[in-house]
Amino acid sequence: MVTTKEIQLRPMNESDITISFKIYVSTRLEEMRPSGWSEQEITDFLYSQAETQHQYYRQHYREAKFYIIEYLSIDVGRLYVDDIGPEIRIVDIALLPAYRNRGIGTILIKNLQKQGVRRKLDISIHVEKNNPAITLYKRLDFKFIKEVNDIYQFMVWKQRSATAH
Template identity: 40%
Template sequence: MTPSSIVRLLAQALQDGAGGHALRAETGADFAFVCALYAEVRHDELAPVPWPDQAKRDFLDAQCRLQRDHYAKHYVGAEFLIIERDARPIGRLYVHATGKEIRLMDIALCSTERNRGLGSRLVHALRDEAARRGVDLTLHVEPTNPAQHLYQRLGFRLIENRGVYDFLGWSAQAADQLNTASN
């Protein structure tokens, strides 16, 4: 299978930075890593819950599986990608492109890889592709997620609060209007 233009663009964004990063399609063999990453990202949410560690892990594994099944069902044709550094998985990026939008379904990095500019490079690459295609780049993010600051800095705007998630969007047209208004 030939990589899509988005996968090629994202892979180039990774190569443009330092650190031996690469991108590849997720396989069934990655599920243990994906679940561990999911659990790491959700750790703080479950910290106050008085369950044994194994019960928390079982719950998070089930949630990870349900999330993956939901994505596969509702985002047919999506790219499920693993981010690697030196041939070791360090994150995941799920993206779905249609003629109307590019949806950043999920991006998650191991805690040791955060705040190094990697996520910013990938989101910039997706913004560039959205602008080239003339479509919006959209995503869902929890209102308390620290990534909210990154998305605001990169020009995303709140489209709608959907309860547990904020639905954010970026468009080249809105970014141009904002830049024009600020000049």
């Protein structure tokens, strides 16, 4: 079982772009395989998408904190958080396939929830409707608020309900 002490968040810098893009690509590979494209075409396309996404996040979440998730000093994921506004927004959280379903995401989200309680802020996230992580968010008391663009579920965890328990 993964423990909190084994996980570190390291602020992302320009030298981490490669691992960040690799993590993004790993989250999309399976859905792209039925496309009929070659592995190289898929990989090239996904790296292009990763770059576009990164630019979008930098432009639209200027105050966000971009982290590389380390597990036992190994780069295993990324966490982008915008906590400047009226809530804590999880902009992106992703792990390499070998590190999913080990409890790393649960620990990170519970740490954000502790921050939410301490700072009296709710936490929000947009999750693709077919993302298996939705079950994690539901288990951690995130509630469905609305569908966005027929692709995403906007989910919110309310710190007030957490403090009432």
